[in-house]
Amino acid sequence: MSLSPWRRLGLVAAALGLLVPTPAASASPDPASASLPQVVGPLPGTVPGDRLADRIEDTYPFFSTPADLAASGYVEEEFHVSGTADGWAVDGTKVATGVPYTTRIIVRRPVHARDFNGTTLVEWQNVTAGYDLDALWNTESVVRAGYAWVGVSAQRVGVDQLRGWSPARYGGLDVTGGGRFTADELSYDIFTQAGRAVTKALGGLRTRTLLAIGASQSAARMTVLYDRVLPQQQPVFDGYSFIVGTAPTRAGAEPVFQVLSETDVRTAQRPADTDRFRRWEVAGAAHSGHEGQVYRAPISERDLGGAPQYDCDRPPFSRIPMHHVTAASYDHLRRWVERGTPPPTARPLEFEPDGVTKKRDALGLALGGIRLSQVSAPRALNTGDNTGVTFCRLFGTHVPFDAETVARLYPNRGDYLHRVVTADVANVHSGYLLPADARRNLADALTTGGQR
Template identity: 55%
Template sequence: MTTHAHRLGTVLALTAAGTLLASTVSAAPSGPEGAIPVPVPEVQGPLPGGLPGDPMADDIEDTYPFFATTEDLDSHGYVEEEFLVSGTANRYSEGEVLSSHPYRTRLLVRRPAEQRDSNGTVLAEWQNVTAGNDLDALWGPSAEHIMRSGYTWVGVSAQHVGVSQLTGWSPARYGDLDVTDGGAVGDDQLSYDVFSQAAQAVRAGELTGGLEHDRILAIGASQSAQRMTVYYERVLPLIEPVFDGYAFMVGNAPSSPDRPEPVFQVLSETDVARIPVAEDTATFRRWEVAGTSHSAWAGRMARVDQEERDLGGQAEYDCAEPPFSRVPLHHVFNASYDHLDAWARGRGRPPGADPIERTALGRIARDDDGFALGGIRLSQVEVPRALNTGSNAPLDAESYFCVLFGSHRPFDEAELAERYPSHGRYASAVNRVESENLRRGHITREDSRENRREAARP
């Protein structure tokens, strides 16, 4: 993931007029009078083929979905299915339709196999494409929580970079995908329609095997959060809303969210220095997490097998500090999803959180050990066994992404002994922090239990 979004054109993609179909989802939030309807796209699938397979096979039945999950879906009662969706998207400028364009892309769905295991909420993730391919950035580290909670996850391939990579990776499976109308539309101007219409496909019951859902939440990380911000600020005022809430992770969020649907923003320590401070409102909540990085260890580990299988391995980087903070930012993501879900259902606002402290010059304030001050403080920061930060730097041009990885420098045995005279004292201190974060609502009970078990191990 990265903070540098692809250049956004001044011409935005909006939706073509259409007629809503009968839905297995509750009605979408009501929009402004005269809002442009969002049509339901044509849906094909689920596509045949699955693991094991060959991306370059000539027959689609012998292929498999790009970045098919390596999680044990069966043990959670989940299934993975892939669909192709097609429709017509408009380009708008200053409220006027400039032109209409066909598109065709893919949606990847991971859902409970049975209604009894569903919590009734869809997490629609705008796939991140900064690395040059679709990346299910938010599924990866949070897969366990998503499945144990019963969410349906839908990955939306909305942008040209990702779609273009798919067509080359498996021509038999993806060769006819296109979100540029043959190159006539640049700057991902159709991506906003693609995202909206994906939600409408869910509402029409086209993607979820007959499961009933009450809410659809839009989620996106980094560059995807940037695009969702444009969607929220410049597209939503003109179209009917199709999402019940929005989660902007490790990236930009609307500067003045004034819509009725709730908005959640979670920032790592890496992001805090570049994104202006924002105050909580009746429909906006922001959390900042000390010691965490924009691209973290948990996400990298979650993608090891997928990247080895589909891309030939993971890239290595030469960073100034040992890369990838080990503080589990995804634990805070997990709590925020649950709070946003409840908020969208009218069950009360989520708790607030102290921001990470800044100096007079706007830099992150740190203690003598180098830890950021303020913010949500997970037990890995409050009772540390290593110095984790959101800062790092590349040592060569090829390692640019080091700026996103943060750092992790384990304490040696002498420092650990000085901090924690016994293992019991260390575990007790972790338990106290976990209890407090659980009380504040900044972590889920299951993730807190995992941290306690880890601390109890000798």
């Protein structure tokens, strides 16, 4: 994939030494160099050895991953990015020009170029919970494929929380123009400028393909960016991935991939796939499922003093591995950008004639959609629906079948394993599942007895 003219300009400028790191507290950048943000870092500090009992204030990035990245040849680093951004209303009206900002990016990347696949995923950090959340970080799939991942703090809520969490580390951050733009008017330009800054934060790795990714609230922000702001800017990203959230309606040059859980599909009315747009819907998956909750619980304990607890009307957290489908979609989006190969289409979820009630089988499982083996060979009821306090409606449900139901579905263990393998082979062949994740599913089925 050839670089866009705008990205080529950034690389040339970097080669000429025009992007010189300066302290975050220095004077505001010259508006004339707004397209060339300044990058400072990597910032010092790592998570203390005893994360719960011996936290040392101001020494590590907020929500630093607990994964052993070094064992996989990866490193996590944090940077401050400064520049001047234009401001945009949600209708695409420009409301400000050349407003100084300083934010942070968190980078997880291969140490060696030989382990880098050439694609960088740039995630718009989600702030629905009141703080930055790397909703689309998945250690296994990102590291296995050799991606670089960059999380961008683009919004006021996340940056304000960072400032309070560690004034020493983050006190100089500001994405509001000194309080003049508190509705995230600068966020669109900040995010795209972070994309331009990636070259200076990857330790010499050279990116061939730059993909913008966002989940839920962040997908909604990226939708505004793509539909209304991007036509008025120089392009930065080669493709866009909208996960469990809205997607653009404009037909742009950059391909758009939308992947939705069962939670997110509320009506039978949906846009058609095109040569620039693809939409997948995953049966049984939740907007925020089990995998993410397990990953984030110890980080919340460490950095927030406790993990949130939820009293939902039904047992929460679907265990359908939505992240497996997301990983496959990244692979397709990369090839779509680099080779012009469009992703496969996928069967949509099915609805009753009223257009708002999902069709379900006798077990309560949704019909249609991408059907992973956890749905095709079920040992539990996994859905995208729930009710109750706060975010319960996003968690889906997980209710293991009783022994009688399991025995009826699978007279012997071989029947169960055969259905798992059959479903996963079909999904790999269709392009909805990567072979490595199919192997993981089989290993889980063999070792856990199928708490799926």
